[in-house]
Amino acid sequence: MSQLLNLTQRTLFIHNSSFYGCPSMSLRVLQQQPCLFNGKHASFQKCGGNHFSFQGSWEALDHADKLSLPYEKKDCDGAELDAFPHIQNLRDFPKEEFHGKKVLVRFDSTILLRVELGQQSSSVSSAISTIKYLYNAGAKVTLVSNWSVKNNLELHEAESVAEFLSEVLQIKVASAKLVSKMEDKEKYDILLLENLSHFKEETANCSNFAEQLSAGIDIFVNDAFSQSHKILASTVGIGRFCYACIAGFHFEEALHQLKEAIETNKKPYIAIIGGGKLVEKADALHFLASRCDGLVFVGMMAFQIMHAQGLPVPVKLVEHGAFEEALKIIQFAKFRSVPILFPKDFWCVNNHMPNQLELFPAHSIVDGWLPIDIGPKYLDEISSLLSKCEKILWIGPVKFSLSSQDTSGASKLAILLDKLNRRNCDITVVGNMACTALMRVSSSVSFRNMVDNVSVVWEILKGRQLPGLMALDRAHPFEIDWNAIYTDPTQPLVVDVGSGNGLFLFKMARRRKDLNVLGLEINGKLVSRCLASVHRSSMKNGYFIATNATSTFRSIVSSYPGKLVLVSIQCPNPDFNKPEHRWSMVQRILVEAIADLLASDGKVFLQSDIEAVAVRMEGQFLQYGKGKLAIMQDHSDVNIGQGRWLKENPFGVRSDWEQHVIDRGDSMYRVMLSKSPSNELRDWSD
Numbered sequence: 001m002s003q004l005l006n007l008t009q010r011t012l013f014i015h016n017s018s019f020y021g022c023p024s025m026s027l028r029v030l031q032q033q034p035c036l037f038n039g040k041h042a043s044f045q046k047c048g049g050n051h052f053s054f055q056g057s058w059e060a061l062d063h064a065d066k067l068s069l070p071y072e073k074k075d076c077d078g079a080e081l082d083a084f085p086h087i088q089n090l091r092d093f094p095k096e097e098f099h100g101k102k103v104l105v106r107f108d109s110t111i112l113l114r115v116e117l118g119q120q121s122s123s124v125s126s127a128i129s130t131i132k133y134l135y136n137a138g139a140k141v142t143l144v145s146n147w148s149v150k151n152n153l154e155l156h157e158a159e160s161v162a163e164f165l166s167e168v169l170q171i172k173v174a175s176a177k178l179v180s181k182m183e184d185k186e187k188y189d190i191l192l193l194e195n196l197s198h199f200k201e202e203t204a205n206c207s208n209f210a211e212q213l214s215a216g217i218d219i220f221v222n223d224a225f226s227q228s229h230k231i232l233a234s235t236v237g238i239g240r241f242c243y244a245c246i247a248g249f250h251f252e253e254a255l256h257q258l259k260e261a262i263e264t265n266k267k268p269y270i271a272i273i274g275g276g277k278l279v280e281k282a283d284a285l286h287f288l289a290s291r292c293d294g295l296v297f298v299g300m301m302a303f304q305i306m307h308a309q310g311l312p313v314p315v316k317l318v319e320h321g322a323f324e325e326a327l328k329i330i331q332f333a334k335f336r337s338v339p340i341l342f343p344k345d346f347w348c349v350n351n352h353m354p355n356q357l358e359l360f361p362a363h364s365i366v367d368g369w370l371p372i373d374i375g376p377k378y379l380d381e382i383s384s385l386l387s388k389c390e391k392i393l394w395i396g397p398v399k400f401s402l403s404s405q406d407t408s409g410a411s412k413l414a415i416l417l418d419k420l421n422r423r424n425c426d427i428t429v430v431g432n433m434a435c436t437a438l439m440r441v442s443s444s445v446s447f448r449n450m451v452d453n454v455s456v457v458w459e460i461l462k463g464r465q466l467p468g469l470m471a472l473d474r475a476h477p478f479e480i481d482w483n484a485i486y487t488d489p490t491q492p493l494v495v496d497v498g499s500g501n502g503l504f505l506f507k508m509a510r511r512r513k514d515l516n517v518l519g520l521e522i523n524g525k526l527v528s529r530c531l532a533s534v535h536r537s538s539m540k541n542g543y544f545i546a547t548n549a550t551s552t553f554r555s556i557v558s559s560y561p562g563k564l565v566l567v568s569i570q571c572p573n574p575d576f577n578k579p580e581h582r583w584s585m586v587q588r589i590l591v592e593a594i595a596d597l598l599a600s601d602g603k604v605f606l607q608s609d610i611e612a613v614a615v616r617m618e619g620q621f622l623q624y625g626k627g628k629l630a631i632m633q634d635h636s637d638v639n640i641g642q643g644r645w646l647k648e649n650p651f652g653v654r655s656d657w658e659q660h661v662i663d664r665g666d667s668m669y670r671v672m673l674s675k676s677p678s679n680e681l682r683d684w685s686d
Contacts, residue, residue, distance in 0.1 A: 084255065084258075084259055084460075084469075085465075085469065085470065085474045086474055087246070087247050087255075087469065087472040087473065087474055088244070088245075088246045088247065088472060088473040088474070088551060089246060089247045089249075089252045090130060090133065090134075090221060090246055090247060090248050090249055090252065091249070091252070093244070093246050095137050096137075097219075097244075098134055098137040098138060098139040098219070099137060099138035099139070100138060100139075100140070101139050101140065101218040101219055102139070102140045102142065102216055102217050102218050102219075103134050103139040103140065103141050103142070103217070103218065103219045103220075103221055104142050104143075104144060104213070104214065104217045104219070104220050104221070104238070104242070105130060105131060105134065105141060105142070105143050105144070105221045105223055105248065106144055106145060106220070106221070106222050106223060106224045106227075106234050106235055106238075107127060107130075107131070107143055107144075107145045107223050107224060107248075108123075108127060108145065108223060108224040108225065108226050108227070108250065109145040109146060109147035109148075110226060110452065110453075111123050111124055111127045111226075111250065112124070112127050112128070112145075112165065112168060113147055113161065113164065122253065123250055123253070123254070123452075126248075126249040126250040126252075126253045127223055127248070127249070127250040128168065128169060129249045129250075130221065130223045130248035130249045130250060131143070131169055131171075131190070132169060132171070133249070134221065135171055135189060135190065139219075141189075141190045141191070142176070142190070142191045142192075142193060142217070143165070143173065143190060143191070143192045143193065144192075144193040144196060144213065144234055145195075145196060145224065145234075146195060146196035146197040146202065146234075147161065147195055147197065148197060157175075157195075158175040158176075158177055158192055158193070158194050158195060159175045159177070161175075161192060161195075162174055162175045162192045165190075165192065169190070171189045171190055172188050172189045172190065173188070173189070173190045173191075173192050174188035174190070174191060174192065175191075175192050175194075176191045176192060176193050176194070177194060193213070196232075196234055201233060202232055202233050202234060203230075203232060203233075204233070205231045205232060205233045205236055205237045206233055206237070207233075207237055207240075209233045209237070210233040210234070210236075210237030210238045210240065210241060211240075211241050213233065213234060213238050214238050214241035214242055217241070217242055218242065218243060218244070219242060219243070219244045219245075219246070220238055220239065220242040220244070220245045220246070221246055221247070221248045222235055222245065222246075222247055222248060222251055222468060222471075222472060223247070223248030223249070223250045223251050224251070224468070225250060225251045225254035225255065225453070225456065225468075226254075226452060226453035226456060227468055228251075228456055228466040228467070228468030228469050229453075229455050229456045229459040229464075229466050229467070229468070230467065230468065231467045232468070235467070235468040235471060236467045236468060236471045238471075239471040239472070243587055243588035243589050243624075244473060244588075244589050245471060245472045245473050246472060246473060247472055254451065255469070257428070257449075257451055258451060258456070258457060258460060260428070261393055261428035261430070261451070261457070262291070262460070262461075264291050264292075264391075265391070266390035266391035266426050267293060267390055267391070268293040268294065268388065268389050268390060268391070269291065269292050269293050269389070269390070269391040269392075269393075270292060270293060270294045270295075270296060270385065270386060270389050270391070270392050270393075271288045271292045271294070271295050271296065271392075271393045271394075271395065272296045272298055272382075272392065272393065272394040272395070272413070273285070273288070273295060273296065273297050273298065273299065273301060273395060273396060274297075274298045274299030274301075274394070274395065274396030274397045274398050274431070274433075274434070275299045275300065275301065275395075275396030275397055275431075275454070276299060276300030276301055276319065277300075277301075277319070278301045278304040278305075278319055278322045278325060278326060279319060279320075279321050279322050279325055281301070281458055281461075281462065282325040282328070282329065283461075283462040283463055284458055284461035284462045284463075285301075285329050286328070286329060286332060287461050287462070287463065288393075288461065289329060289332050289333045289336065289338055290332075290336070292338060292393075293338060294338060294339045294340075294341065294385060295333060295338065295339075295340045295341070296341045296382055296385065296386075297340070297341065297342045297343070298343070298374055298382075298396075298398045298409070298413070299396050299397055299398060299399075299400065300317070300319075300400055302342045302343050303317045303318065303319075303400075304318070304319050304322040304323070304325075304326045305326050305329070305330065305340060305342045306342050306343075306362065307322075307323060307326065308322075308323055308326035308327045308330055309330065309342075311362065311363055312363055312364070312365075314365060314370075314371075317371070317400075339385075341378075341381060341382065341385060342362070343362050343371075343374050343375065343378045344361065344362050344375070344377045344378045344381060345359060345360065345361050345362055345374075345375030345376070345377040345378055346359070346360055346362060346365065346371035346372075346373065346374065346375050346400070347359055347371070347372055347373040347374070347375055347409070348360050348365060348369040348370055348371050348372060349369065349370055349372055350368060350369055350370075351368050351369070351370055352368065359375050359376075360375075362378075370400075371400045372399060372400050373398065373399055373400065373408075373409040374398060374409045379409070379412055379413065379416075382413070382416070383416055386416065386417075386420060386425075387420075389420065389425055390425060390426060391425065391426040391427075392417060392420065392425060392426070392427045392428070393428050393430070394413070394417065394427070394428070394429045394430065394434050395429075395430040395431060395434070395454060395457060395458075396430070396431050396433075396434070396454060397410070397431060397433040397434065398410040398413060398433070398434075398437075399433075410433060410434070410437040411437055411440065411441060413437070414434075414437040414438045414440070414441045414442065415441050417429070417438060417442075418438065418441055418442035421442065421449075427449055428449050428450075428451065429449060429450050429451070430450075430451045430454050430457045431451075431452070431453075431454035432452055432454075435450045435451075435452060438450070473550075473551035473589070474548055474551055474552070479559075480556065480559060482559070482560060482561060485543045486516045486540060486541055486543070487540040487541065488516075488541075489516065489560070489561050489562060490561055490562045491514060491515060491516045491541070491562055492514070492515050492516070492562055492563050492564075492565040492566075492599075493515070493516050493517075493518060493557070493560050493562055493563065493564050493565065493566075494508060494512075494515050494516070494517045494518070494565065494566040494567075494568070495517075495518045495519075495520060495553075495557060495564065495566070495567050495568070496517070496518070496519050496520070496567075496568045496569075496570070497520050497549045497553070497567060497568070497569045497590070498520070498521060498522070498549070498569060498570070498571075498572050499519025499520060499521045499526075499530070499544060500521060500523075500526060500655070500656075500657070501526055501529065501530065501656065502519050502521075502526070502529075502530035502533070502544060503655055503656045504568070504570065504653060504654070504655040504656075504658075505517040505518075505519050505542055505544075506530075506533065506539075506542065507653040507654075508651065508653050509539055509541050509542040511652075511653060513541060515541065515565075516541045516542070516543075516562070517541060517542045517543075518542075518543055518544070518545070518557075519542075519543070519544040519545070520544075520545055520547055520549035520552075520553065520556070521544060521545075521546060521547075521549075522546070522547065522548050522549070523546070524546040527544045527545065527546040528546075530544040531543075531544055549590065550587050550589060550590045551589060551590075553590055553593045553594065553597075554593035554596070554597065557593075557597050558597060563599035563602070564597050564598050564599055564602055565598075565599055565601075565602050565603065566602065566603050566604075566605065567594050567598065567602075567603075567604050567605070568604075568605040568606075568607075569586060569604075569605070569606050569607075569617060570605075570606075570607050570608070570655050570657070570658065571607065571608050571609060571613075571655070571657050571658065572586065572608065572613065572617075586616070586617045586620045586621075587620075588620070588624045591620050591621050591623075591624040591625055592624055592625075592626060594621075594625075595621075595624070595625040595626050595628045595629055595675070596626070596628075598628075598629075598675045599675070600675055600676055601674065601675060601676045602674070602675045603632075603672055603673065603674050603675075604621060604629060604672070604673040604674075605650070605651075605670070605671075605672050606618060606621070606670070606671050606672075606673070607646075607649075607658070607668055607669060607670040607671070608668070608669055609657070609658075609661040609666055609667070609668055609669070610669075611667075611669050613669075614645070614669035614670070614671065615669075617671075618631075618671050618673075621673055622673075625673070628675050629673045629674070629675060630673060630674060631644060631671060631672070631673055632672045632673065632674050644671065645669050645670055645671060646670035646671065646672060649668075649670065650672060
């Protein structure tokens with residue numbers, strides 16, 4: 001921990017910095033009731049069979065009609081939405097595991113350091129609950145975040161932030177910079193590290209910097225959902241160095257909010273879209289067009305839609321490269337009979353007389369005038385469309401420029417949504433401007449309906465994975481019907497972690513009918529092949545699951561009705577760039593789960609053709625096995641290298657890689673551990 005106390009006095013250079021890409025994630029859609037479209041009129045059909053109509057416009061679509069439909073098959077296949085991975089949450093993690101552990105909490109400064117904290121919004125409440133929960137559980141909590149004076153002008157240094165947090169949490173928080181001696185640390189309940197904004201290594205996701213942040217830390221809790229779209233050392237890189245990475249209460253709540261906003265559980269569902277940069281958000285707009293029953297444009301993107309439909313638009317308001325993308329969105333929406341609304345009138349200011357304000361029809365803005373807000377005619381059209389809606393998503397700002405003139409377009413829209421909310425319309429508002437506008441006019445809209453950070457939402461709508469989300473342990477409670485998998489689910493269970501192509505388990509299942517075997521493998525393609533083989537052979541004592549067993553082992557195996565008698569980990573892929581093989585599957589969280597769930601007399605079999613990997617696996621199990629595991633006594637007859645290794649495979653069944661290593665004349669490094677070390681090595685080959 002002492003390494004963290006002088007962070008501000010060090011110059012950290014970027015060596016071996018890690019930059020992580022964001023692999024795309026397909027956002028598949030639910031089957032929807034199309035609306036009926038006739039010329040300029042569209043009629044939505046609700047679940048109860050009722051209809052309502054609105055006056056819309058589809059001008060200048062001749063050119064768009066010639067375009068292909070690139071999203072037709074992908075977005076209209078009726079598949080379920082699968083955009084969010086399951087992650088391990090604070091409420092699901094065993095509370096007793098926090099006692100005495102050093103826990104680093106990455107908190108969201110935009111929430112906890114607000115001047116108007118007294119509002120006690122849901123976000124503030126959940127963010128505070130995360131820290132208090134860990135403190136009350138007996139954890140040794142350290143806080144870290146980035147902050148600027150924009151949040152609170154009085155908060156410059158870590159010392160002032162620590163004092164502010166002490167008042168908010170009602171728990172003594174001390175700046176780590178001031179705590180120089182180990183004995184001083186015991187006087188304070190919670191430590192606060194220096195402002196991450198001071199370190200360029202944070203945004204570079206510097207591996208060395210992340211390792212320093214994690215020095216002495218056991219568990220990482222990410223509660224900064226607003227930063228989850230960024231690749232930061234404090235949210236992504238740090239995950240490599242802590243044995244458990246879980247989501248805090250605010251992170252969990254914000255993620256749930258986002259899921260609810262995207263779900264099409266209520267119809268009709270309308271998206272109100274503000275902001276600009278259509279080219280960057282084209283994928284997101286296609287996704288919304290595939291799920292919503294109408295798109296209402298209230299920001300700069302409206303001009304790109306108007307331009308693509310042949311309407312006159314001031315040249316300086318046309319986004320480069322947006323024409324074709326806008327046409328594709330228009331045609332896809334037309335194919336699904338999803339109406340698109342765009343402004344029919346604008347409030348404009350004079351370029352030479354900024355205080356002069358005038359209303360113009362959308363198709364005839366006079367030269368020298370700049371649109372700054374939507375007009376009353378368009379607001380009436382929006383009101384007519386939204387009047388029968390059951391669900392609304394408002395994302396992005398309404399204004400078209402930074403003019404000081406206040407034409408209240410956002411406020412009027414907020415008033416309209418407030419009225420709809422009072423009649424139980426489901427409304428989600430995304431972005432600071434939209435949230436602020438709604439908060440000013442409404443006392444009825446729940447804070448749970450608001451998402452501050454618009455960038456995170458756009459990334460999800462684009463179909464991209466959030467790096468901060470993917471860095472958390474993706475453990476989730478599996479609901480497995482063991483009776484459907486095995487003929488007799490009470491038989492003893494053998495689990496092979498990293499089962500690969502499954503040959504070891506297939507041989508075990510055929511040889512030992514009195515056992516059930518389960519393969520846990522992260523490669524989904526290999527699992528699909530194994531399950532196909534299980535089906536072809538009508539095997540009733542073997543099964544495979546595609547998962548990251550490091551984080552899901554406990555949730556999967558804990559529900560098995562029989563005893564766990566054997567866990568095998570064979571030839572895991574090492575990371576040759578790291579002497580300690582940090583990336584290997586054998587992590588503390590997996591070892592502890594195995595030690596807890598293994599039956600009395602249960603065994604753990606480890607083997608590798610690389611001695612360093614075998615030594616590390618053995619060391620991990622002895623270090624983190626909670627004193628429940630010990631090396632079998634039978635190992636004393638054979639010694640290879642530094643460890644005590646088994647000469648032969650005790651099962652009489654070899655994996656394909658083990659056979660390959662033996663055939664080429666190389667050594668296998670094997671070790672067997674038992675939960676009851678006094679027992680002799682059992683002959684599993686019978």
